[in-house]
Amino acid sequence: MIHSHAMRRAFHCTKAAGSSSVGLKQVLQDLIPQRKHDILELKKNYGNVKIGDITIGSVIGGMRGNTSMFWQGTSLDAYEGIKFQGKTIGDCQRLLPKSPKDSNGKGNFLPESMLWLLMTGEVPSIEQALHLSAELAARGRQLPDYTDKLMSNLPSGMHPMTQLAIGLASMNKGSEFARKYEKGDIGKNEYWEYVFDDAINLIAALPQLTGKIYSNIVAGGKPLGQFREDCDWSYNICSLLGMTSEDSCNRQNLDGKQSEDFVNLMRLYTGIHVDHEGGNVSAHTTHLVGSALSDPYLSYSSGIMGLAGPLHGLAAQEVVRFLIEMNVMISSPQSGREIEQYLWNLLRCKRVIPGYGHAVLRKADPRFIAMLDFAKARPEEFAQDKNVILMEKLSEIAPKVLKEHGKTKNPYPNVDSASGILFYHYGVTELLFFTVIFGCSRSMGPLTQLVWDRALGLPIERPKSLDFKSLGALCR
Ligand code: CMX
Secondary structure (H helix, E strand, C coil): CCCHHHHHHHCCCCCCCCCCCCCHHHHHHHHHHHHHHHHHHHHHHHCCCCCCCCCHHHHCCCCCCCCCCCCCCEEEECCCEEEECCECHHHHHHHCCECCCCCCCCCCECHHHHHHHHHHCCCCCHHHHHHHHHHHHHHCCCCCHHHHHHHHCCCCCCCHHHHHHHHHHHHHHHCHHHHHHHHCCCCHHHHHHHHHHHHHHHHHHHHHHHHHHHHHHHCCCCCCCCCCCCCCHHHHHHHHCCCCCCCCCCCCCCCHHHHHHHHHHHHHHHHHCCCCCCCCHHHHHHHHHHHCCCCHHHHHHHHHHHHCCCCCCCHHHHHHHHHHHHHHHCCCCCCHHHHHHHHHHHHHCCCCCCCECCCCCCCCCHHHHHHHHHHHCCHHHHCCCHHHHHHHHHHHHHHHHHHHHCCCCCCCECHHHCHHHHHHHCCCCCHHHHHHHHHHHHCHHHHHHHHHHHHCCCCCCCCCCCCHHHHHHHHC
16 A cells, blocks of 8 residues: 555655756756655655556557656646646746747747756746756857768758758767766766766757758758857757848848747747657657667667657648648638548548647647647738648647547647648748757757656666467466
């Protein structure tokens, strides 16, 4: 029997002793000993407590309902959606520090604030968030030489996610963790520090890497914008895509307001895609590969390979294609009857409606709602965009159709229903590229967990597998 008060005592959430410090690593340094103690106590006192049953259905059904991962940063409730250290998207929008450069007060929180929250469980002060932002900018000023050269020499037409995975894997050459481990001069207790440094360096490098990939796709490798060390992480992503009005390139001729909105879209998008608890393919893969003590670059590069799948991160691209095609075939994006017919034809051909359904969620994805709200708050920008109008209309009609169709467990829109089409609106029209932006954001959750995996000394993952004969024996 579990004594809940004892359990709470064994795993209470402790405030970091030095949480007034502005340095993330220092705050973690103070936090880790208590958490380490907590997890050892948990294992010692409650290691035999059963969490759930594993059924044959879950063994051959993608491990659904098989609660078997430790994941601290986020949790996913089928009806409430994603929570970041227990906080909803709305909470995060209220509580997390924003960029002081945002003049109109409508700005989104900085993803750097989210990274802090994920790592420590605490909402950072504005000083802490800006300190982390400046640290990322300082570390991300330029790509390592070897990565830069490699990226410049990739064959043209290479899939953007392949480019991202190659770029990240190449950075393993500079991995502090791999170097120290190879030399054999670090003990288990110190692993996390080097994993942390690699994780921060990796996240810091993503704006440059993303800009490089985009320039490979659209400009034959010619730089599209400038990295600014006095700017935040999302701003630098936008700048290196040539999407800010301050850029000499300003590819889409965005005016000041549009440019500010685009940066805020990037902050929103990259702030809420950071994680979706541990079981999703990109997060799970990063955690699994990292459990073999592969360094963060190799681990997250593997996660990126999973994110590239059409049932995971690539869905945003499929949605954009789908909306554009449907708009060609129907007389108006408001025509409910024609949309319904279009969807039924699709389902009869055994195709899925992209952007709908989810393995865990059982209601509309709050991330979708946040993206939709972004568009709704800017009617002057989006009112004439047929794709955005169709996206919204579809979110009323598709759930009815999918419910009647009767197969899908969750007939509601997921985040990918909205994200790509908003980037497309501002002129990022290279569909395969969207998942790279997803990859920038997703780095934060799985890499946070990787730091904690090593801080808590979690072991290599090695579940048991069963063949047909063994499953058959269980059925007798
Ligand atoms: N359109 C049509 N059929 C769908 C469907 C959709 N959007 N979503 C699920 N189904 C079908 C499944 O294909 C499955 O059919 P079969 O029994 O014939 O194989 C059946 O409904 C049951 O599936 P489910 O249990 O509801 O969903 P899963 O957990 O197996 O899969 C997901 C989840 C997301 C892969 C699926 O809903 C899907 O393919 N959606 C479209 C692609 C998409 O939007 N992906 C983005 C996911 C977002 C994320 O990664 O966070």
